[in-house]
Amino acid sequence: MAEGVDLPVRHVLPDPPTAAGAPVSYALQLRDLWLRLGREVILRGVTLDVAAGEGVTLLGENGAGKTTLLRLLASGLRPTRGEGRVMGFDLRDGRAVRDHIHLMPVDAGLYPDLSCAENLAFALKMHGQKGNESAALRRVGLEAAVHRRVRFLSAGMRKRLALARAHLLARPLTLVDEPFANLDTAGRQLVLELLGELRATGVTLLIAAHEPELAQQVAPRALRLAGGVLHEV
């Protein structure tokens, strides 16, 4: 069994801003985060500050824990120990965190029995947002598949749809897991364009990728996860 992962949470972060609507200066503040899944300790004391609007590329070998860290930041997993704030909200306050972030998962995370347009409309509705679904689908080259159900799309088309959704939602913190996988050259270029546009509007980007030369074009700061420890590259 790993040592020291069940100790009580230490409160080391300052109180969050109290003024309603006050802009947060940090999108992420993590202090000594540990995560154990089953018998495996995946994260070992991750400490990180990411300024609002920053672009960060998360690197690491297969199984290093990149997806797991993104899931934890999206409040899909609870840390075993440690403190964290996401857009100023406690990491354990799942509802508040989910209101401010969007996770584009590696498998795209779409509803297979909804059409492309319905997937986008549903995502907008869940966040109480309005947007132009048709224009978003045109932008990613899916105009001919507007009414096609997701289960009949190729892997690359699903990735394009997930990208259109992330771009349309433009949540203040957007977590992107392997955006370049399954895409052709034009698709990869599209990822760079759309994620670049998100950053230009002030969105904070955290991109897990195996292609640093691509990801760092839109998220220049590089971090590497190895042995559960996060290092600046």
Ligand SMILES: Nc1ncnc2c1ncn2[C@@H]1O[C@H](COP(=O)(O)OP(=O)(O)OP(=O)(O)O)[C@@H](O)[C@H]1O
């Ligand atoms: N639900 C779970 N229960 C137990 N272990 C898990 C669970 N989910 C992931 N893991 C383990 O966590 C470790 C990190 O997996 P993760 O998917 O985060 O890696 P990754 O860095 O994203 O890898 P890749 O580059 O291959 O996508 C792996 O050893 C994996 O087996």
